[in-house]
Amino acid sequence: MSLLQEERNIILNNEHVDNFDFAEVEDFVKNASKDLFISYNFKTKNKMLVQPRGGFPTYDKMFALYDFFDKADVDVLPCTIDSNTRLNDYATAKKMLRLSEENEVDMLNGYPLVTHGYRTSRKMMTHFNKPISLRHGTPDARLLIETAIASGIFEIEGGPITYLLPYSKNFPLDKAFLYWKYVERVCAEYSKLNEPINRESFGPLTATLVPPCITIVIQLLEMLLSLEEGVKSFSVSFSQTGSMNQDIVMGAVIRKLARHYSEEIGVTDADIHLVYHQWMGAFPMDQNYASQLINMSTVIASMVGANKIITKTKQEASGIPTKEANAETVANTQYLLRILNGLPKLKDEQEEEILTAEVMAIMEAVFNDPADTLWRKVFNSIKNGTIDVPFSPHIINNNEMITVRDRNKNIRIIKRGKVPIPHRCFEYEKNQCDLNKDTTSIVNDIIHDIGIMQ
Amino acid sequence: MKVVTGVVGNDIHVVANRLIELSLQARGFEVFNLGVNTYLEEFVDAVVETNADILLISSLNGEAEGWCREVKILKAKYGNLLDNVVFMIGGNLVVGTGDASDIIPRFKNYGFDLVFHQIDLNTGLDELEKFMKERN
Numbered sequence: 183m184s185l186l187q188e189e190r191n192i193i194l195n196n197e198h199v200d201n202f203d204f205a206e207v208e209d210f211v212k213n214a215s216k217d218l219f220i221s222y223n224f225k226t227k228n229k230m231l232v233q234p235r236g237g238f239p240t241y242d243k244m245f246a247l248y249d250f251f252d253k254a255d256v257d258v259l260p261c262t263i264d265s266n267t268r269l270n271d272y273a274t275a276k277k278m279l280r281l282s283e284e285n286e287v288d289m290l291n292g293y294p295l296v297t298h299g300y301r302t303s304r305k306m307m308t309h310f311n312k313p314i315s316l317r318h319g320t321p322d323a324r325l326l327i328e329t330a331i332a333s334g335i336f337e338i339e340g341g342p343i344t345y346l347l348p349y350s351k352n353f354p355l356d357k358a359f360l361y362w363k364y365v366e367r368v369c370a371e372y373s374k375l376n377e378p379i380n381r382e383s384f385g386p387l388t389a390t391l392v393p394p395c396i397t398i399v400i401q402l403l404e405m406l407l408s409l410e411e412g413v414k415s416f417s418v419s420f421s422q423t424g425s426m427n428q429d430i431v432m433g434a435v436i437r438k439l440a441r442h443y444s445e446e447i448g449v450t451d452a453d454i455h456l457v458y459h460q461w462m463g464a465f466p467m468d469q470n471y472a473s474q475l476i477n478m479s480t481v482i483a484s485m486v487g488a489n490k491i492i493t494k495t496k497q498e499a500s501g502i503p504t505k506e507a508n509a510e511t512v513a514n515t516q517y518l519l520r521i522l523n524g525l526p527k528l529k530d531e532q533e534e535e536i537l538t539a540e541v542m543a544i545m546e547a548v549f550n551d552p553a554d555t556l557w558r559k560v561f562n563s564i565k566n567g568t569i570d571v572p573f574s575p576h577i578i579n580n581n582e583m584i585t586v587r588d589r590n591k592n593i594r595i596i597k598r599g600k601v602p603i604p605h606r607c608f609e610y611e612k613n614q615c616d617l618n619k620d621t622t623s624i625v626n627d628i629i630h631d632i633g634i635m636q
Numbered sequence: 637m638k639v640v641t642g643v644v645g646n647d648i649h650v651v652a653n654r655l656i657e658l659s660l661q662a663r664g665f666e667v668f669n670l671g672v673n674t675y676l677e678e679f680v681d682a683v684v685e686t687n688a689d690i691l692l693i694s695s696l697n698g699e700a701e702g703w704c705r706e707v708k709i710l711k712a713k714y715g716n717l718l719d720n721v722v723f724m725i726g727g728n729l730v731v732g733t734g735d736a737s738d739i740i741p742r743f744k745n746y747g748f749d750l751v752f753h754q755i756d757l758n759t760g761l762d763e764l765e766k767f768m769k770e771r772n
Contacts, residue, residue, distance in 0.1 A: 351673045390651055575650040575672045621662030
């Protein structure tokens with residue numbers, strides 16, 4: 183028995199799991215409809231896939247949500263996990279699910295997949311014959327993704343960095359790397375049975391003035407950590423920055439470098455995709471304005487050439503959206519994608535050159551770390567500030583980098599901390615901004631820049 | 637002048653926390669930022685440990701009352717170690733639309749010297765500087 187199988191036995195021998203049948207699950211994955219695999223959909227559907235967000239606690243409400251999405255012609259169904267399950271608190275999730283069912287009032291902010299179990303969930307996840315994407319935010323997703331794949335969920339979002347630095351203050355980063363290594367290997371194993379399980383990195387991070395070079399470096403590193411474990415379908419992603427030009431530049435650079443670095447480690451048989459998140463910052467309260475923002479995101483995603491778009495709703499500013507509002511965005515987005523034709527191909531050579539140089543300089547510093555494995559190199563690079571995510575709550579993040587928007591609303595680095603971008607690139611970034619003002623004014627600018635869509 | 641700051645309780649609003657840190661530094665304060673998800677005892681321990689002049693607590697998810705009503709108990713427990721420390725709290729202190737004229741006296745009764753509910757960041761810091769100037 184392999185070490186991985188021993189670990190899997192330990193993980194699945196859990197009081198909250200009702201007898202995990204390895205052979206049956208393997209047989210299920212082997213014979214599952216190809217349409218359930220987003221990796222297959224990426225290859226065969228010649229359009230940008232549309233994926234909303236959403237999760238309700240009870241089976242019935244979740245099913246109703248999926249039914250609404252299906253009628254709105256969704257491409258990818260969402261499965262957002264509740265926050266108790268995110269914290270691996272399955273006992274509380276179970277209690278809250280019972281309360282949600284008994285009182286008809288939602289006591290959870292997502293679907294408690296582990297509590298429902300894979301036998302129940304599979305009936306729903308396979309019913310619509312569409313791919314489902316798991317979104318959860320947990321640094322330790324081992325039990326969750328075992329349940330997800332057994333349920334028929336063949337896309338797993340997240341990673342050791344992207345689901346830790348934006349969400350946690352003190353969950354140990356080294357443990358997160360090891361827990362996600364397990365996830366990668368399980369996904370790789372199941373990928374041998376049918377179409378590949380797709381892994382997707384969460385590019386928005388803190389969604390607060392994160393500079394493109396930091397986003398791309400983290401996407402590339404999570405991709406490499408995934409590919410080195412045998413994953414064959416990976417999606418890199420980023421969210422709307424606030425500048426169409428910057429998004430187009432980011433899309434071009436991340437695609438090019440994803441190909442470059444995957445070939446560097448000798449992986450030529452993996453499919454790499456690009457996912458675009460609609461605006462992840464604060465939304466306008468006015469629902470008409472919110473709808474316009476969403477439509478603008480769709481146009482930009484098309485200009486970027488994204489393979490999948492993850493949508494928002496007009497109710498974003500006021501809380502959890504209804505299934506009606508959610509489905510409305512899906513239908514509107516599908517309509518807009520259908521009528522958006524003859525888009526120009528824009529290219530900004532200078533911006534692409536600067537961004538490429540920044541990313542490659544940081545990647546070189548990561549690879550030059552003396553540690554013996556990639557995950558340890560990445561760990562050290564985060565700890566020593568080579569990688570620094572603005573507004574991360576995590577104590578391991580250096581939090582020395584400061585970013586603002588220039589006159590065209592591009593995100594610019596004005597203090598780089600220990601991030602080793604080349605001096606000429608740093609000078610270029612600073613030269614785009616008006617820095618002849620005191621820090622109090624700059625803080626006011628940052629506050630305005632963060633709330634740019636309100 | 638030294639300030640201990642952070643976000644109290646199960647609150648992960650990191651943006652405001654970071655901006656407060658930057659603004660305090662810009663105004664010349666020496667800042668010890670405990671970050672998000674910080675508990676009252678941690679704040680007070682840090683104040684004593686750093687010999688800070690000011691404790692500035694943020695709360696942005698409306699749960700401040702549950703986490704901060706024991707300020708007087710801690711002041712009594714720590715005795716003269718906290719005698720000259722200014723206790724300040726600001727942010728979204730209650731869930732929903734609360735009235736500042738109700739909220740401010742309540743939190744002052746819990747033991748805070750300065751209380752701000754839904755106020756602009758720089759306005760709050762201006763008031764803090766004015767308070768410190770008048771006090772010294």
